[in-house]
Amino acid sequence: ASLRLSTPVPPGHIFSKVSEKFAEELKAKSDGRLEIKVFPFGKLGRDPENAQMLQAGALNFAVIPAGFMTNRESSLNGWFLPGLFNGVEGAGKATQLPAAKAMLDKMDAQGMVGLGYVIAGMRHLISVEPVNSLMDITNKKVRAFPAPIFNEWWLSNNSAPTALPLPEIAPALTTNLLDIVDVDLDLVVALKLYQQAPNLTLTNHMTFPGIMLVSKKWWDKQSAEDQALIREVFADAEQWGIEEQAKVEQANLQTLKDAKVNIIRIDAADYAQEAKSIRDRYIENDKLIADFYNQVRAQQQ
Amino acid sequence: MLTIISWVNRGLAQIEKWTLVALSASLGLLLIVQVVLRYLFDSPLFWAEEVAVQILVAMSFLGVSYLIYRQQLVAIDFIYLMLAKPLRRLASCLFQLVALASLVLFAWLTYQWVSDPLVQSELSPTTQLPRWYNYSVLLIALMAMSFHQLVNWFESLRNLVLGEGV
Amino acid sequence: MITLAVFFISLFMGLPILITLLVGTLVFLQQSDLSMLMGSLPLQLYGSLEKSGLLAIPLFMMVGELMNRGGLTDRLIALASMLVGRLHGGLAYVNLLTNAITSSILGSALAQIAVMSRVMIPAMEKKGFKRDFASAVTVSGGLLGPIIPPSMVMIIYGVIAFQPVGALFMAGVVPGILITIGFAIIIFLIGLFCGFPREGQADAPKVTLAEFLKDIVPLSIPLIIITGIAAGVMTPTEAGAIGSLLALLIGTLVYRSLRWSELPDVLFRVALNAAMITGLIASATMFGWALSFEEVPDRVVALINGVTDSPIVFLLLINLLIIVLGMFLESMSILIVMVPIVLPAALAMGIDPIHFGVVISLATLVGLVTPPLGPGLFVVMATTPISMSALFKSMMPFLLMMFLCMALINVVPALSLWLPAMFGLM
Ligand code: NA
Ligand code: NA
Numbered sequence: 001a002s003l004r005l006s007t008p009v010p011p012g013h014i015f016s017k018v019s020e021k022f023a024e025e026l027k028a029k030s031d032g033r034l035e036i037k038v039f040p041f042g043k044l045g046r047d048p049e050n051a052q053m054l055q056a057g058a059l060n061f062a063v064i065p066a067g068f069m070t071n072r073e074s075s076l077n078g079w080f081l082p083g084l085f086n087g088v089e090g091a092g093k094a095t096q097l098p099a100a101k102a103m104l105d106k107m108d109a110q111g112m113v114g115l116g117y118v119i120a121g122m123r124h125l126i127s128v129e130p131v132n133s134l135m136d137i138t139n140k141k142v143r144a145f146p147a148p149i150f151n152e153w154w155l156s157n158n159s160a161p162t163a164l165p166l167p168e169i170a171p172a173l174t175t176n177l178l179d180i181v182d183v184d185l186d187l188v189v190a191l192k193l194y195q196q197a198p199n200l201t202l203t204n205h206m207t208f209p210g211i212m213l214v215s216k217k218w219w220d221k222q223s224a225e226d227q228a229l230i231r232e233v234f235a236d237a238e239q240w241g242i243e244e245q246a247k248v249e250q251a252n253l254q255t256l257k258d259a260k261v262n263i264i265r266i267d268a269a270d271y272a273q274e275a276k277s278i279r280d281r282y283i284e285n286d287k288l289i290a291d292f293y294n295q296v297r298a299q300q301q
Numbered sequence: 302m303l304t305i306i307s308w309v310n311r312g313l314a315q316i317e318k319w320t321l322v323a324l325s326a327s328l329g330l331l332l333i334v335q336v337v338l339r340y341l342f343d344s345p346l347f348w349a350e351e352v353a354v355q356i357l358v359a360m361s362f363l364g365v366s367y368l369i370y371r372q373q374l375v376a377i378d379f380i381y382l383m384l385a386k387p388l389r390r391l392a393s394c395l396f397q398l399v400a401l402a403s404l405v406l407f408a409w410l411t412y413q414w415v416s417d418p419l420v421q422s423e424l425s426p427t428t429q430l431p432r433w434y435n436y437s438v439l440l441i442a443l444m445a446m447s448f449h450q451l452v453n454w455f456e457s458l459r460n461l462v463l464g465e466g467v
Numbered sequence: 468m469i470t471l472a473v474f475f476i477s478l479f480m481g482l483p484i485l486i487t488l489l490v491g492t493l494v495f496l497q498q499s500d501l502s503m504l505m506g507s508l509p510l511q512l513y514g515s516l517e518k519s520g521l522l523a524i525p526l527f528m529m530v531g532e533l534m535n536r537g538g539l540t541d542r543l544i545a546l547a548s549m550l551v552g553r554l555h556g557g558l559a560y561v562n563l564l565t566n567a568i569t570s571s572i573l574g575s576a577l578a579q580i581a582v583m584s585r586v587m588i589p590a591m592e593k594k595g596f597k598r599d600f601a602s603a604v605t606v607s608g609g610l611l612g613p614i615i616p617p618s619m620v621m622i623i624y625g626v627i628a629f630q631p632v633g634a635l636f637m638a639g640v641v642p643g644i645l646i647t648i649g650f651a652i653i654i655f656l657i658g659l660f661c662g663f664p665r666e667g668q669a670d671a672p673k674v675t676l677a678e679f680l681k682d683i684v685p686l687s688i689p690l691i692i693i694t695g696i697a698a699g700v701m702t703p704t705e706a707g708a709i710g711s712l713l714a715l716l717i718g719t720l721v722y723r724s725l726r727w728s729e730l731p732d733v734l735f736r737v738a739l740n741a742a743m744i745t746g747l748i749a750s751a752t753m754f755g756w757a758l759s760f761e762e763v764p765d766r767v768v769a770l771i772n773g774v775t776d777s778p779i780v781f782l783l784l785i786n787l788l789i790i791v792l793g794m795f796l797e798s799m800s801i802l803i804v805m806v807p808i809v810l811p812a813a814l815a816m817g818i819d820p821i822h823f824g825v826v827i828s829l830a831t832l833v834g835l836v837t838p839p840l841g842p843g844l845f846v847v848m849a850t851t852p853i854s855m856s857a858l859f860k861s862m863m864p865f866l867l868m869m870f871l872c873m874a875l876i877n878v879v880p881a882l883s884l885w886l887p888a889m890f891g892l893m
Contacts, residue, residue: 318735321734321735321738321739321742322731322734322735322738324738325525325529325734325735325737325738326730326734328522328525328526329526329529329708329711329712329734332522332526332704332705332707332708333708333709333711333712335705335708336701336705336708336709339705340700350519353519353522353704354516354517354518354519354521354522355517357516357521357522357525357741357745358513358516358517360525360738360741360742360745361516361741361742361745361746361749362742362746362749363738363742364738364739364741364742364743364745364746365485365742365746367739367742368739368742368743368746373739373743374483374484374485374486374743374746375483375484375485375743375747376481376482376483376484377478377479377481377484377840378480378481379479379839379840380479380480380481381479381480381481382481392480392481393481396477396480396481396482399477399482399486399490400482400483400486400490403486403489403490403493404486404489406493407489407508407509407512410505410506410508410509411509413506414506414509414510415509435513436509436510436513439509439512439513
């Protein structure tokens, strides 16, 4: 029987595309011995179920957003320090840093093996009213990913973070239940959110990595050669994913320009003060986050 | 012995009943407060939705347990009702046992899951409380369901032996 | 195969559906060599209810329960008599109109039929209407419950199909009005050809302004709920919360027919009724999840795609399938089991998921009133001495009209999609 890989997103999303690429290459390089069937769209489960099945050995592979895994491994919050990266390429390079690899090693304690990262699009804001500076979001309702650092970030900007399920976002924008969505361009294009909220503010305030995780129970039963092969094949898929997402990011931006979306830019420098207060708190509490931050800054020099 | 069991069974159901009343009331209250905070004060509670969902989950499983106590779960029984009475008692006794076995198995699986150290380390994204606090509601409910089902099975067994009821 | 056999034998031998789904899942995993998944079942059971869309279920039940206890439903019946009671065959129209109005509060057809049959059938019989006709009008009117928002069926569809519940609610409004008009035509035609009793007219109360104002108060609740959702002031869940608050206040303070001491009992019934549905959702979702490991849904899609590539033929097949299943299975479980399997095929054919939600919800309703398993018929039979065959026979004209409306709604997506699109909900 083939191995199972679960992703929480549609087949067109980079998490699923990298998974397919990985499955394809692995089958070829193992002469058909290691065959993976990709189940996208959360067919086998959403993030909590995927994590549990990996631990139990009921599932072989899954891409799980790092944002979800922060609830189990807090050093992953390093990825979400606001204003740390200004694009997919920069975040992609950071996946190779020793501190980023050290975060993956920590997955071992969760009964999982972290093979590497899949970098999704950068986080921006799409809004009903134009957002020209972060002052404009004061008292506004922002849909945010349900994890503490997202919540803290929007609270520190004096806005009201709201956790809302994906299908409710578009209607909530029309009906002013929501003013702003903290979102990547993939989702804006896929759900055509610009029809409800025609203003896009490119903030690059956070990156949004997924982690390719393997069930440790299954992994430990594989031969050293197979383990090395799987790692090697995923390393290629990881790089392919970063380049692919950089292209997708450009294409998405073009789609939005063609759709006459009002595009505004805010530099990281414009929210440096708020970003620093969050960053200092996380760096102080976690040595690995401090290392990650310093290594990223050094890499960016 | 049987009197004690049925006394415990009724006591358990009373506890379930008043817990359900409390859960139902807090669900309504929480969501009304959330609407007021959202519209009048523009400051919704970040955790309201999640806590409300957890209340719904607890209400669902405890409610199912009470429904098992009252034997009021939705069932399709038109063929069963066509059977002759003695046959009906036999089928009832058999299927009550199947139900008991599956509930006990689920309770055991849930115990394994809730007591797993990896599961115990997981925190809720919005409240930052350990998730297994919530999960153990399922374990408690399944144990209560199993107990009610055990009593139901005893009853069907007694009916079968004595040729009474149904 | 073994799973299927165990599943159907248990189901028809009276093992509760929820328990049958638990047993079915265990047997399926055992049979397909997937026993390592058993450890994941508890989280699956738990996680399937962690969906905020489901919150609307207990809240709309709360609105309905509080409205009934607070005497608000009776006021609505009085209001309907005032409006259409003077027509020839008045009470039949009153019955239908009251059903349409209370449908905008109650979310389930069974609750609707239960409430209305206690009140309307004896009233119509007293005025000389035949018992089977009175029952048929009541049951048919009850079918409006889940079409006119709010609707449990639509909430559940929304959660399973990942669609906004507000848009689904709005999508039901035009079809609901269409079917109401259709049923009114049937009542008119029956009156024309078979005649109504001479004393058939209701003693329609004189329309005095004071009476009218007193009876119209409860109507504010569905109005606030529907406009609140449509205008985007509230989510369906919040609308349910506000509706409950209003019903509580009106019932206790305005009409004074609801005592505070009754409140625990109301809350308890809400919890039990909600658990009856959500418990089923949890176990059916878990069963469906187990099936997806063996790619059962994908195989069904492939099978359907092999048969037809025309959306109309596809919808016809889905309707037939659900109506046949509806003869034996309870409607909520059909929805829970079928939607994850057939929705991907529908999307692949370019059918709008909101339109599909309306179509599939309508089809499950038919099952409520078709023998041998027709819960809607049982509810009436519990309060009114009438045989199932007599009841079903007198329902035939209404069912034919229902099929006609369904055909129209299937073929013309705009009937469902126009309103939610107008409010920008999709
Ligand atoms: Na309704
Ligand atoms: Na039926």
